[in-house]
Amino acid sequence: MTSIVVLGSTNMDLVAYVPRAPALGETVTGRAFRTIPGGKGANQAVAAARAGGEVAMIGAVGADDFGARLRAGLEHCSVDTDLLRTAEGPSGTAHIVVDDEGGNAIVVVPGANGTVTSLDHGDEALIGTADTLLLQLELPLSVVVEGAATARRLGVRTVLTPAPAQPLPPELLATIDLLVPNEHEAAALTGLTDPREAALALLRDVPEVVVTLGAAGSLYAVRGADPVAVPAPRVRAVDTTAAGDTFVGALAVALGEGRPAPEALAWAGAAAALSVQREGASTSMPYRTEIEAVFGSLGETEDRDEKETDSA
Structure with a gap:
């Protein structure tokens, strides 16, 4: 079993479901409200644990x-929380509006996450036991570095995962093996709106890049080879919140198990x-059994499409 440590945020998501997101100064009536455990770090931890990782x-x-x-x-999802600190004051919160097309807008208030400015000895020892360390940018940049x-x-x-997007210092990029931005974060980091061009530009700083493209799947780039596009299954989106975190958590498990990158990306997709x-x-x-199904x-669909092409 692959071992994963997540250094990241925990937030309580305060989610309002609306027909459409309000414009500035506008009030709309929502159809439902829920409080759901979240935070990019915790989301990736849960995703990896459900996908079969030891987290x-x-x-x-x-x-x-x-x-x-x-x-x-987290504990209910079998994530080890022995080194999850309890800080004075409020927990982090994310205030999320989800529209009927599954799109979302989010405001994050860091709360306790802002107190994690450095590692202690126990944190370092735990990282040393892992196959993979997952990082995001909802903690202070000093501890991420x-x-x-x-x-x-x-x-x-x-x-x-460079989210929320911000300039990345050279000393951080020099220690990253795989960078996983979405297409908007890739554009913010490079100034290039074409995902392929952005991925190639990011390879100047890191050896591997995966740009997630939402319903279009993902793009894998590694130094010395042409980028590879990996399509996603066609589904109707209800709520895209944490889809990227689900992808990254599952990807970490797949790569830790030794799957080739394109297969790992398809599995995470x-x-x-x-x-x-x-x-x-x-x-x-989802749980591992659901992902495998x-x-x-996907493999059966590809085989069927090939047979139909051969017989045409």
């Missing part, structure tokens, strides 16, 4: 009811396709 979480929750619920939610440098020193694969058909963040994330059906 531990480094971060912080607040000394409030949300904090207790966030910790319990430290975490990546620690993983590099200990020979642990580093995977960074199957996980993301399942998640967008359900409401919520962590609550939408969809992934298997």
